[in-house]
Amino acid sequence: MMSLRLPPLLVGALVVPSFVLAQDKPPTSAPVPPPDIVVLGRGLDVPPGTTAYGTVRIDRDRLTGDASGRIEDVLQDVAGLQQFRRSDSRSANPSAQGVTLRALGGNATSRALVLLDGVPQADPFFGYIPFNALVPDRLGGVRVTRGGGAGAFGAGAVAGTIELASATRADLPLVDGAAFYGSRNSEEITAAVSPDVGTGYVTASGRFERGDGFFTTPADQRGPADVRARYRDWSGSLRGVAAIDAHTELQARVLVFRDHRTLRFRGADSSSDGEDASLRLVHHGAWAIDALGYVQERNFTNQVISSTSFKLALDQRDTPSTGIGGKIELRPPVGTAHLIRIGVDARQAQGALREDAYSTVTGRITATRHAGGDTATVGAFVEDDWTLGRLILTGGARVDRWTITQGFFEERSPTGALTTNNRFANRDGVAGTGRVGAVVEATSGVKLRAAAYTGFRVPTLNELYRPFTVFPILTQANAALKLERLKGAEVGVDLTPLPGVAIGLTAFANRLGDAIANVTLTPVLRQRRNVDAIRVRGIEATAHIAHGAVALDASYAFNDAHVRASGIAAALDGKIPAQSPRHVASATLAYRPATGPTLSATLRRVGAQFEDDLETNVLPPATTLEAVATVPLTHRVAIVGRAENIFDATVVTRNAAGSIDLGTPRTLWIGVRLR
Incomplete structure (x- = not known):
């Protein structure tokens, strides 16, 4: 017994x-x-063939040691990973927080699949990532796979996969917390308590932050309606892990968050909120099992202010959405040479918007709109990692049935009369994808790898049905959008010439067919359209050098991206996708002794990129430096100083025909951490 x-x-x-x-x-x-x-609180072991796809890992020390305290900034350590805009989640519009890799940009939807303990984090309606709710202190590590196709991750991983793993029992002290005060009356408070309960543990955590913000408008463009980019948000998470037996555990999570921001003009307020819940069963026995189910409830509001009259132009007052999904993965016992993964996964997204358009002259409602629909994917996959001495072969295939249903768009006059009533035809299909890779240890310090893969992405409800305005430009939705389909290949080498030294080089070629872009039709009108393709060739380099308490981590990406377009989008042919820099680099130098003060500094460089699809507006290159210093007072209490953008570099985040928005200026923080 x-x-x-x-x-x-x-x-x-x-x-x-x-x-x-x-x-x-x-x-x-x-x-x-x-x-x-x-070890409680983790998932199944990483398959041995994972390294064939050129993964990058970010550890917990780095996650909790960034000057901004924000996960989206830490992710920029992986060169080539970017949001649609350069702003972070304090001053960006939430709907612009899509994440992509390898310059496969073009609009604000995430083309990288972001997972937290296997649960997709993208907003079910928009596809953006709620970064404010993903607190670094709650995480144990991040693994980024650039490219790699869908595989066992699920649909949507066309540019790569970002796997966030929760902190395990090993990472969590009984009590953990921090309080910071920063420039422009900024405040940040985090707290967590993680007691052992029965056969497992529970972690209850929360974060609150606010700030008066900075002027995103340059001084020479400010008017009486310009205000600081104020922000105020909070999140609370409850995670429980219980051991059922020696090899089986149950993991449960509940997350609630609220986020409010102001962008540029008085009254240009946005909000996002969510309630997420998930339940996961992990079995590490001979028949390994990972079974997961989740539900997400999200909402978004946004008020658009005219840049000429400074009056309300559009009130996106309600955008409720729901995401429901799950996954079951089995790993049967087939001997030590093979690791086979068999599974099914599913995700459904449904949502709708309600918005009111206003006359910027009279201030009265001119139209009321209601639009939305459903999308879903159901897939099955099989993968095998085969170890042959120093050679590991990996390969797999998946098939997905996708549906786009219940699409509609209604518009009513101020009197309530129905002026537009579109009901869009349901669509469905089957998509087959696969990937293969190999990694061989050529010598004790040299590993060679190669991979090829395919993937796809279903358009989001936002792209299909929601028009939006960044005044004065209106971008129309398009209910006829086709799926994006990726084909890619890469080769790489990982070198460990000396103890504590690791260097990785990757050359890749990706083609995103039927890429969805915001295509300019007139100077003030764009529409989401499928262009023929976005083609990207590039080189990625990573380096890690450690000696004693000193470590240097660096990353560089060169992306040669071009649009292939014809028909109504022919003017884009040969041009660089919007928001896609050719050069991106990051380097962090850290001094972390076992005891005593710690120091780290991060230098980042993002090259020039174009604001728009026609290459008419340029965002100039930007270089920023940040630093963090921690001075222990006792074994459990430390003083922490943080500095963002130390030299107050100008970071242009938007350029609409000379109308400029700016990113975070120099920001200083002082705080105390209890652990």
Whole structure:
């Protein structure tokens, strides 16, 4: 008979504390078996063939040691990873927070699949990532796969996959918290408590932040309607992990968040909020199992102010959406040479918008709109990682059935009369994708890898049905959009010439067919359209050098991206996709001794890029430097100083025919951390 008991604290790098499987007392003549140690709060082991796709890992020390305290800024350590705009989640419009990799940009939707413990994080309606709700202190690490196709991740990973893993029991002290005060009356408070409960543990955490913000408008363009980019948001998370037996655990999570921001003009307010819940069963036995189910409720509001009259032009007052999905993955016991993954996954998104258009002369409503629909994917996959000595072969295939249904667009006059009533035909289809890769240890310090892959993405409800205005430009939706389809290949080498030195080089070629772009039709009108393709060739380099307490991590990406277009979009042919820099680099130098003060500094460089599809407006290159210093006062309490954009570099985030928005200026923080 088996039973679980909680042992004393086990000191170790991976398990603090752990849970021991105890047997009934054996006969005195029999030896006592050693305990089995279970690490709670993680998923299944990473397959051995993962490195064939050129992954990059960010550890917990880096996640919790960034000057801004924001996950989107830490992710920029992976050169080539970017949001649609250069603003972070304090001053950007939430709907512009799409994430992409390898210059496969063109609009604000995420082309990278962002997962938290296997759960997709993209907003079900818009496709943006709620970065303010993804607190670095709650995470144990991040793995970024640039390219790689869909595979077992699920549909939507056309540019790559960003896997966020929650902090495990090993990462979490009983009590953890921090309080910071910064420039422009900024405040940031985080707190977490993680007690052991029964056969597992519970983590309750929260973050609140606010700030008076900065002027995104340059001084020479400010008018009486310009205001600071104020922000105020909070999130709360409850995560519980319980061991069912020596190899099985149940993980549950609830997340609630609220986010309010003002962008540029008085009254240009936006908000986003969400309630997420997930339940996950992980079994590490001979038949490994990962079963996951989740539900997401989200909403978004946004008020658009005219840049000429400075009056309300559009009130996007309600955009409720729901995401429901799940995944089951099985790993049957087939011997040590093979790791086979078999599974199914599904995701459904449904949502609608309600908005009112206003006359910027009279201030009265001119039209009321209601639009929305449903999208869904259901897929099955199989993958095999085959280890042959120093050679690992990996490959897999998946098939997905996708649907786009219940699409509609209604517009009513101020009197309530129905002036437009579009009901769009339901669509469905089947998409087959696959990927193959190989990695070989040529010598003790040289690994060679190669991979080829395909993927696809269903248009978001936002792209299909929601028009939007960044005054004075109106961008129309397009209910007839086709799926985006990726084909890609890459080769790379990973070198470890000396202890503590690791260098990675990757050359790649990606083609995103039927890429969705915001295509200019007139100077004040754009529409979402499928262009023939976005083709990108590039080189990525990473380096890690560590000696004692000193470590340097650097990353560089060169992307040669061009649009292939014909027909109504022919003017875009050969041009660089909007918001896609050719050069991106990042480097972090850190001094982290076992005891005493720690220091780190991060230098980032983003090259010039175009604001729009016609290459008429340029965002100049920008270089920023940030630093963090931590001085322990006691074993559990430390003073922390943080500095963003130390030299107050000008970072242009938007350029609409000379109308400029700016990114975060120099920002200084002082705070205390309890751990």
